[in-house]
Amino acid sequence: MKVEKFNDPLARRSHQLHFETLRLDTPFQPRLAELSQTNDWYSWAGYKAPHSLYDEELEYFAIRSTAAVFDISPMTKYRIAGSDAEAFLNRLMIRDVRKLGVGRVHYTAWCDDHGHVLDDGTLFHLGPSEYRLCCQERHLPWLLDSADGFSVEIREETTDIAGLALQGPTSYAVLRNAGFAGVEQLKPFQIAHFPLQGGTVTISRTGFTGDLGYELFVPRALALDLWDRLFTAGAAHGIRAIGYSALNRARIEAGFIVANADFITSETALRGNRLRTPDEIGLEWMVDMEKPNFNGRHAIQIARTKGKLRHVLVGLEIEGNVPPELSLVYHRKKKEAGIVTAAIWSPLAKRNIAIASLERPYGSRISDDLWVEIYALRELQYQKMMKRAKIVPRPFIALPRRTATPPALF
Incomplete structure (x- = not known):
């Protein structure tokens, strides 16, 4: 077997087997x-x-x-520039990019043709016809395919x-x-x-x-x-x-959600019932139906008008002080209603709080008599507890200093 030697670290890295490749710095x-x-x-x-x-x-x-x-x-960071950058992004995003002025940022999301969320992230309007899109997952092939017919340049600049x-x-x-x-x-x-x-x-x-x-x-x-x-x-x-x-x-x-933690992105979902529309993960306020056509618009509209929304993301306050992360949520302690996706005992709110994905009608028409099943480890033995949960608004805390302009020095 011939052994090749590489003095250049980048050349060495390109020839490593995948299980030998170290995480990047x-x-x-x-x-x-x-x-x-x-x-x-x-x-x-x-x-x-x-x-x-x-x-x-x-x-x-x-x-x-x-x-x-x-x-x-x-x-993941993408630089998107060109004379059609605004039109291209407006075709993809559920928010109206035309309303995002130069020197501004907004939180947004984008969907596939079936109205299922591909990812969420922040869009920075850096200059005339120049944007930076920051997100959790990598979407370069999809972005390039979607750019057909637009005068736009797309480049990943993560590194x-x-x-x-x-x-x-x-x-x-x-x-x-x-x-x-x-x-x-x-x-x-x-x-x-x-x-x-x-x-x-x-x-x-x-x-x-x-x-x-x-x-x-x-x-x-x-x-x-x-x-x-x-x-x-x-x-x-x-x-x-x-x-x-x-x-x-x-x-x-703060009540913020994380892709592939609080919802599964449509490109990574292996099972059809894991897919979510914006309305099913608390992003319905983003969807601008008054803007020109965008990916998933028709499917989102049908889901809304024909009652096809199957899930809802809610904030929960749970009795006790044991965070119920990834615990099941029940109605009347019997009927499974959903799952907790994130939970902590909040030092600031002094409450046991959680974000949960519920199956409708729970969380929408039915919001009372909800319980969370918690298994707490007590000296090498799990203790099962059923704790009452109530739906509460997100964010769980609201700090005036977040928006104060100019900010205080503290």
């Missing part, structure tokens, strides 16, 4: 590795990402009490662009101390560009925590410069790096 991995005390990593879209770095609870309280930094570089989420009450103070003058003028879902080491950092007032917060995007080569600048400026403001476990707690409190 994000541009911020050197800093994360230095801070990691738990060595608790997971794979996010092929990248090495931290579940936690030192202590999950303390990381959560960094979000709610000071400033927390989370590496969002593995998030080229590094991203950080800076979230928490002192996040604005950190940015001000870092020298990003004018960032206080950013309103929620607004974008601005700032100089950084001869390049540019794009800052948006967005996030996944329901708190005051920002997301920062830079070319890969400037990633560590950005990190060091933030942590130097934030030393007096309690800045801490965090992992996904802490972020997940905050997003549940």
Whole structure:
């Protein structure tokens, strides 16, 4: 057998067998590795990402009490540009892209032809005829196929662009101390560009925590410069790096959903009854039926008018203090009604809260006498508990500082 030697690391990687291939490093991995005390990593879209770095609870309280930094570089990112960029995106998205002004961001979703959600994400309008689409799953073949007939250029820039989420009450103070003058003028879902080491950092007032917060995007080569600048400026403001476990707690409190956790995307679903329309995962408010035709419009309209909506996503408050994640929901303790997709004991709300997918009519016409089946491990023995649940609005918490403009320094 001939053995080939490669001095170039990229060449070596391309010739590795799939089970020998290591998870990729994000541009911020050197800093994360230095801070990691738990060595608790997971794979996010092929990248090495931290579940936690030192202590999950303390990381959560960094979000709610000071400033927390989370590496969002593995998030899939597409640059979509060209004279038909707006028309192309408006054909795909369930929201009206024509209403998204330059320098603005909106949360959106897109469907297949049957009205089932392919994914959700954020759409950044960076400049005239230029957008960035950020999402959980990879969709490049689908985007390219959908672009037939449009004058548009689509390029994945996941590896080229590094991203950080800076979230928490002192996040604005950190940015001000870092020298990003004018960032206080950013309103929620607004974008601005700032100089950084001869390049540019794009800052948006967005996030996944329901708190005051920002997301920062830079070319890969400037990633560590950005990190060091933030942590130097934030030393007096309690800045801490965090992992996904802490972020997940905050997003549940905020009532936000995660693809392939709270709903299964249509490209990854193996069973037909796992598919969901926007109305079945709480995104009905996004669907703009007044705009020109878009993917799935006809199917969504039929589902609405002919009563074909089979599921509903709800917020639950459950008695007790044991989070019922992935527990079954019952009506009158007998009839299975759905499943809890995410749950925590909320330190901020002081409640046991959950997001659940229910089968209609539960959660719509029938909303009383709901119970959750919980198996709690008590000294090597599981104890079955039936706890009463009631449907409550999302978000579970609402923090005025999230939208205050200009934000306070705290």
